[in-house]
Amino acid sequence: MLNSKDLYPSRTAERVPMIPRLDPVIHTDHDRRWSGPLSEEELARFDRDGYLLFEGFFGPDEVAEFREELRRLEADDGLRDWEGVIREPESDEVRSVFQIHKPRISARLARLARDPRLLERARQLLASDVYIHQSRINYKPGFKGKGFNWHSDFETWHTEDGMPRMRAVSCSIILTDNHEFNGPLMLIPGSHRYFVPCVGLTPEDNYKTSLKVQQAGVPDEESIAALSRERGIEAATGPAGSLLMFECNTLHGSNANMSPDPRSNVFFVYNSVRNVPTAPYAASKHRPAFLAEREDFTPLTPAND
Numbered sequence: 151m152l153n154s155k156d157l158y159p160s161r162t163a164e165r166v167p168m169i170p171r172l173d174p175v176i177h178t179d180h181d182r183r184w185s186g187p188l189s190e191e192e193l194a195r196f197d198r199d200g201y202l203l204f205e206g207f208f209g210p211d212e213v214a215e216f217r218e219e220l221r222r223l224e225a226d227d228g229l230r231d232w233e234g235v236i237r238e239p240e241s242d243e244v245r246s247v248f249q250i251h252k253p254r255i256s257a258r259l260a261r262l263a264r265d266p267r268l269l270e271r272a273r274q275l276l277a278s279d280v281y282i283h284q285s286r287i288n289y290k291p292g293f294k295g296k297g298f299n300w301h302s303d304f305e306t307w308h309t310e311d312g313m314p315r316m317r318a319v320s321c322s323i324i325l326t327d328n329h330e331f332n333g334p335l336m337l338i339p340g341s342h343r344y345f346v347p348c349v350g351l352t353p354e355d356n357y358k359t360s361l362k363v364q365q366a367g368v369p370d371e372e373s374i375a376a377l378s379r380e381r382g383i384e385a386a387t388g389p390a391g392s393l394l395m396f397e398c399n400t401l402h403g404s405n406a407n408m409s410p411d412p413r414s415n416v417f418f419v420y421n422s423v424r425n426v427p428t429a430p431y432a433a434s435k436h437r438p439a440f441l442a443e444r445e446d447f448t449p450l451t452p453a454n455d
Contacts, residue, residue, distance in 0.1 A: 158345045161309050161366065161432035166347035168373055173316040175200070175342065175397060177277035177422070186274025187267070196275065200342035201386070201396035207267070208323065208391040216325050219258045220287055220414055223247050229255075234440035236361045243291045246361065248440045251285040251418060259285075263418050264453035268321050271395060272420035275319050279449030283307065283318060283421035284442055289414050290333055295407035297333060299368045302346065303419070304398040306360075306367050309352060309432035311442040316342075317425040318398040323416040328387045333407035335394065338374070339381040341401035346373045352433040357441060369401065377401065423447055 157172055175197045176183065188196070196202050208216075224244050229235050234248040250256050251263040262268075263282055272280050284307075289295070303320065307313040328334040346369040353359075356366050386394045396402065398419075407413055426447050430436060436444060 156431045160347040161352050169345040171343050179277040184274045184277045186270045199339040200400035204393040205388045207393035213391045244289050246286045248286045251282045261453045266452040276422045278422040280420040281447050283419040285418045290407045292410040297406045298404045299364045300403040302399045312427035312430045316399050318421040321418045322394040324392040325414045331409040332411045332413040333404045335386045338377050338401045341377045342397040342399040357437050
């Protein structure tokens with residue numbers, strides 16, 4: 151059943167103009183910000199740009215441990231036929247592994263999702279307790295890794311998962327050096343200030359194709375051009391161990407990896423416990439649980455508790 155109370159309509163039959171953002175970027179709790187490790191200057195940059203990049207956030211030993219876990223999951227025969235393992239559209243290479251914050255998938259990455267360095271930053275931005283809406287590893291193998299079309303994550307989470315408001319933040323931990331040739335994530339600074347409705351109804355079981363090649367929920371070229379003319383496009387390049395935090399409505403995408411160097415990252419989506427999904431706004435049913443948490447909204451606690 152579709153959700154009728156929609157502040158951000160999308161997947162429409164005809165083009166709808168961009169909608170100015172109706173939610174704050176830096177959230178408050180009873181008109182007060184939550185304290186945390188982010189400085190006032192960092193909060194101002196996140197508010198302005200919709201993302202923050204911290205180079206060398208994790209040390210070499212931690213990165214090596216995370217990479218080993220990526221290799222283990224990629225080679226795990228027990229996961230090979232699971233729906234939550236996505237492969238490249240033109241090869242058998244692993245593209246993504248989902249639900250990595252679940253201990254049954256990876257105890258190590260489940261602890262990482264609750265790392266205080268991530269958790270406290272997310273809580274500060276969202277001014278509330280948080281849970282994991284989605285988690286995954288993105289593998290982008292050299293020569294074979296395909297790109298991702300321009301999109302807002304919130305548009306998909308809103309239309310297909312029923313996420314009501316823009317009160318979520320993504321943390322992407324870069325595990326291989328990201329440079330200009332291996333398909334780094336590109337972002338449009340300031341694009342989080344506008345919601346871009348997308349044309350076209352949501353196909354049945356859209357996730358089965360969208361996780362390989364996204365077609366539904368892709369903004370129109372005119373809107374992308376208008377937003378990029380205002381602030382340009384920036385690539386999130388940096389050494390392994392860097393952390394990219396970006397607002398759920400920031401437009402982003404990436405090119406194919408034409409270099410021999412892989413580009414891998416771990417991805418956690420922290421959503422406010424005050425923003426739990428309802429019925430989808432523009433889909434006939436929810437996506438599977440490995441893509442969007444629908445049952446356990448228990449606030450995360452730091453891993454060292």
